[in-house]
Amino acid sequence: MERKVYVIHENQEWTKPLFDALNELNVPYEDWFLHEGTIDLTKEPPEGIFYNRMSASSHTRNHRFSPEYTASVLSWLESHGRVVLNNSRALQLEISKVAQYTSLQSFGIPVPKTIAAIGKEQILEAASSFSGPFITKHNRAGKGLGVRKFHSLQSLKEYVESDEFEPSIDGITLVQQYIEAPKPYIMRCEFINGSFFYAVRVDTSQGFELCPADACQIGDSYCPTTKNPKPKFEIIQNYENPYLKQYESFLRANNIHFAGIECIEDQNGNIYTYDVNTNTNYNPEAEAKAGLFGMRAIAKELQTYLTQLESK
Structure with a gap:
């Protein structure tokens, strides 16, 4: 079976520039769109280079469990010694x-002073320790999710108790120093x-x-x-x-x-x-x-990794 680059993701729009660059270099690749699927743990994964591009904001595109599914896929790949770029640890940081x-x-x-809180009362308690303006943001974010600026505890209280309040998908709200x-x-x-x-x-x-x-x-x-x-x-x-x-x-x-x-x-x-x-x-x-072209540079690196794998 031909060895190739496997691109793990959940957003075709963001991945198209990479696929274009891989095509220009004639690098064989396969699109692994991880929204739904199965993993047969009795079988070995294919040989190749696996590039993880899973996003923390996948839930905003109706791919709520793509990061969790990706974590399982990466665990399977890594257990078989496959070359994974942006591996399980990278995914952990992407979503937190x-x-x-x-x-x-x-x-x-x-990093800015940050307090992580679960619960509306806890969010207000965390904000009480800031003397100046502060912001809130989601722990699992991307796309600026949940980012709002506040000048007072009262304005935060009004927001948290309103229908506008938007909890993080993982339940953790960050209260952070405004820079x-x-x-x-x-x-x-x-x-x-x-x-x-x-x-x-x-x-x-x-x-x-x-x-x-x-x-x-x-x-x-x-x-x-x-x-x-x-x-x-x-x-x-x-x-x-x-x-x-x-x-x-x-x-x-x-x-x-x-x-x-x-x-x-x-x-x-x-x-x-x-x-x-x-x-x-x-x-x-x-x-x-x-x-300067980032996706072209990534495609060249993936080509190099694939060439090194084929030479073994």
């Missing part, structure tokens, strides 16, 4: 910001096979649409306007960040081969890291302008 933050901190990477940036943008650092590839500046003046391939608005309270619109995504050449090497060490330790890591700088120049996306996407306009 608590897991992300605790691991980031273990590598000396600052005010001197300029309305965040930085997203992209990593290919664990190494820094490029940084993209994301303009947040008209919203927090952080995913280059998807609309991730988080509410008007977070979205000041501008009369002079700029490109929302801009790749920055020669980007410097004191935590880049620590990011790479963090990724290696957690078996994350491909990821985007988002950070924000406060008024005093302190950098806080607040999101790790192991199902990273890229903005085609920004890449065309810079001449």
Whole structure:
């Protein structure tokens, strides 16, 4: 049987650019769309390279249990010694910001003050420890799910007790320190096979649409306007960040081969890291302008892994 690349995911739109790149390189691949299926534990999985692109926001596309199903598939693959890129540990971090933050901190990477809470009273109790503005967000998120900014405990109480309250799919709400940036943008650092590839500046003046391939608005309270619109995504050449090497060490330790890591700088120049996306996407306009192409780079890495496997 021909060895190939198996792409594990639940979103055809996000995967198409990768399939196009694999086709350009004539890399054999198979689409593993993990919404429903079966795993015969008495059989061995096929030989090949397995690339996990499962998303924390799958439930917003009616794929509620895709991450859980993927965890089972990855366990099966890994038990048979298959090469899995962005493996089970990467999936654990993809679907839990608590897991992300605790691991980031273990590598000396600052994250915003965050309290995880289950229960409405517990959310209010957590928020009472913040002296300034704070935000709420979902623990299993993606697409800016559940992100809202609050200036007072009373405004949070009104929200939590209203019909607008949106619980996280895993029940865990994060109450987090609000980081005010001197300029309305965040930085997203992209990593290919664990190494820094490029940084993209994301303009947040008209919203927090952080995913280059998807609309991730988080509410008007977070979205000041501008009369002079700029490109929302801009790749920055020669980007410097004191935590880049620590990011790479963090990724290696957690078996994350491909990821985007988002950070924000406060008024005093302190950098806080607040999101790790192991199902990273890229903005085609920004890449065309810079001449750098993330999906092509991933496809080449997958080709290399497949060639190495075939040579054994």
